[in-house]
Amino acid sequence: MTRPRHRVPPTAPQAWPRTSSSCAVPRGRSPPFTPLPPTPPHSWPRPPPRPRPPPRPWPPSERGERVPVVSELYDAAVLRLNAVAREPLNQVSRRERAALVERLDHLLAALAEQPAPLDPISSSATDDVRSLLASATGHVRTAARYLPSPAPRPGPAADHLTAAAAAVSAVRDTIASHRDHDGRPVTPYAYTYSDRAARDYLTRRTAELAFHAGRAVHVVAQGAHHPGIPEALDRARSDLNQAAVYGQAGTRSADSGAGALPLALPVEPVQTSDVHLTAHVPGRIAEDCDRLSRSAYETAHALSHHTLSGSDLQHIARWQAMSRLLAGRVLLRVADQHPDQSTASGMREAADHLRTTARAWxxxxxxxHHVVDLADPSAHPKLPPPSYDIVRRGEVVQLPQVVPHPAAVLTRTTAVRLGQLLYGPKWTPEGAKQPRPEPRTAAEILADSRGEGPLAATLYRLPATGWQLATATPTALENLRHRLVTDSIDHRLAQHDPRRRFYPATGRQIEHLHTAYAELPRAETAAAAALLSVAERVGTAVPRAHLDATAHQQITSDPTWRRAPASPPAPGHAAFTRAARSVSVATTGTSPLGPRRAAPLPAAGRGPVPVVSAQHQVRRR
Structure with missing residues (x-):
């Protein structure tokens, strides 16, 4: 029995998809072709773009700006308050006025903490100003009770008040940066505000800001909706005006030179590059000198664990000599093209003093030359290759690669900056063997330095800082004298083995080192006086000179800076071996802080020299 066949009912013709030629086509009549809708091109799904982070706020030194000093911070606050006094604020909303009153509260609170920030001893004028500022702050807070919550974006007037409060707070931070967290000084300028005249300067400038803050309070009080707001703000303005009067009258002996105090920069190695603009060179030279000044203070008072080695002192002396020569050539270049003969002669005289200082360094x-520090033998005389017996016994070791002190890197950076100011941004000290490039014109040098006076003031920082380095060096010599060895035949003692190349440095050699550095302060003082004379001839004030004079006076009276060189008995070989082994493994290896390989220090390379035996001595062959 067969199953019945079921016929499929006819259906409408279907559209065939497009196929390749290899596909079978049904026989018979082809159905009408209906193309498929176009397929969009295939693309991988991309994640939504991430929001770019805001640009990192570069410090002023990296943006090419100069770090402001105390007087400039006060001036910036005055400009901001004057801008607030010119704003029409009688039509602002209640929430905007509340934001302005809140900013005034922050400003007056910062001003009340300003006089005598680091010394509890204060004058009557300082006490009067502080009490009146506290009273004005209370009246401003009373006015804030009649206002609603402040607006999140009140306007430009509130921004000016915020910037003024930040500048006032920066003054206190600048002064406090010269001391550590325990209140101990870290720079020689920490004692700037230890006398009455310098503290009166802070009180006088605070009284000046109180007067301008009173004008801002008067503008904010106009157009207030509640009668209690103008009444409270008028009382605050009256207190601020009284503070201005008392502060100006009681500080007539204020020392304006105290306003030249800069921010205490950390002692860290700073490099320069040919991409930096020459217009930023003067400001960065001043920052390098500030770092070197702090390094000298830390060396004299043993505040840093990274002490100066004998190789560091040798490198510092060489770079200091080069920087003095380049500074003298800058002055001679400007003097040759200067129309005023009096100023030109002063520049030539200052250049002569700088050359004398360069010879001393x-x-x-x-x-x-013949003295080596066992803890850092990177600067050493040329050594012969090891003998076959030493190599066969396996006594050949590599000299340790010690991280150079930041002061050694900073002195090189300062010399490079002076060369860039004279010859252009492409100049490097490693190209000294090549033909000397043509110096820049005097007009270009003066344009980058902003005139003859600022140029002399910038170059003055070199001998002022060099004086401090030379004064602190005897302390560094006493700390490392037990590690010094020499290969000089002239100073060899009779009891030493003649087969040994190196032996302990004698007291006579240590005395020669002390004598060489003892002649530097006199030469640096003469060079600084000559540069200040040039600035005075062109009518440029150098307030930093008053600050340095106070610091140098404190250094001279401090016995820590001038430690008398003692003459202890020369230690034996065991002491030198222990000193050599005391080199920390963490301080060896390739230095990320030192100059780049393309710009090594001007001494024997810091690379490994396998010429020293296991006992750090080499037999003479």
Missing amino acids: QQAASTW
């Missing part, structure tokens, strides 16, 4: 560097 070079003499100090040459004293280290």
Whole structure:
């Protein structure tokens, strides 16, 4: 029995999809072709773009700006308050007025903490100003009770008040940066506000800000909706005006030179590059000098664990000599094209003093020629290759690669900056063997330095800082004298083995080092006086000179800076071996802080020299 066949009912013709030629086509009549809708091109799904982070606020030194000093911070606050006094604020909303009153509260609170920030001893004028500022702050807070919550974006007037309060707070932070968290000084300028005249300067400038803050309070009080707001703000303005009167009358002996105090920068190695603009060179030279000044203070008072080694002192002396020579050439270049003969003669005289200082630094560097520091032998005389017996016994070791002190890197950076100011941004000290490039014109140098006076004031920082480095060096010598060895035949003692190349440095050699550095302060003082004379001839005030004079006076009276060189008995070989082994493994290896490989220090390379035996001595062959 067969199953019945079921016929499929006819259906409408279907559209065939497009196929390749290899596909079978049904026989018979082809159905009408209906193309498929176009397929969009395939693309991988991309994640939504991430929001770009806001640009990092670069510090002023990296943006090419100069770090402001105390007087400039006060001036910035005055400009901001004057801008608020010119704003029409009688039509602002209640919430905007509440934001302005809140900013005034922050400003007056910062001003009340300003006089005598680091010394509890204060004058009657300072006490009067502080009490009146506290009273004005209370009246401003009374006015804030009649206002609603402040607006999130009140307007430009509130921004000016915020910037003024930030500048006032920056003054206190600048003064406090010269001391550590325990209140101990870290720079020689920490004692700037230890006398009455310097503290009166802070009180006088605070009284000036109180007067301008009173004008801002008067503008904010106009157009208030509640009668209690103008009444409270008028009382605050009256207190601020009284504070201005008392502060100005009681500080007639204020020392304006105290306003030249800069921010205490950390002692860290700073490099320069040919992409930096030459217009930023003067400001960065001043910052390098501030770092070197702090390094000298830390060396004299043993505040840093990274102490100066003998190689560091030798490198510092060489770079200091080069920077003095380049500074003298800058002055001679400007003097040759200067129309005023009086100013030109003063520049030539200052250049002569700088050359004398360069010779003194070079003499100090040459004293280290046959002296090696076992803890950092990167600067050493040329050594012969090891003998076959030493190699066969496996006594050949590599000299340790010690991280250079930041002061050694900073002195090199300062010399490079002066060369860039004279010859252009492409100049490097490693190209000294090549033909000397043509110096820049005097007009270009003066344009980057902003005139003859600012140029002399910038170059003055070199001898002022060099004086401090030379004064602190005897302390560094006493700390490392037990590690010094020498290969000089002239100073060899009779009891030492003649087969040994190196032996302990004698007291006579240590005395020669002290003598070489003892002649530097006199030469640096003469160079600084000559540069200040040039600035005075062109009518440029150098307030930093008053600050340095106070610091140098404190240094001279401090016995820590001038430690008398003692003459203890020379230690034996065991002491030198222990000193050599005391080199920390963490401080060896390739230094990320030192100059780049393309710009090594001007001494024997810091690379490994396998010429020293296991006992850090080499037999003479």
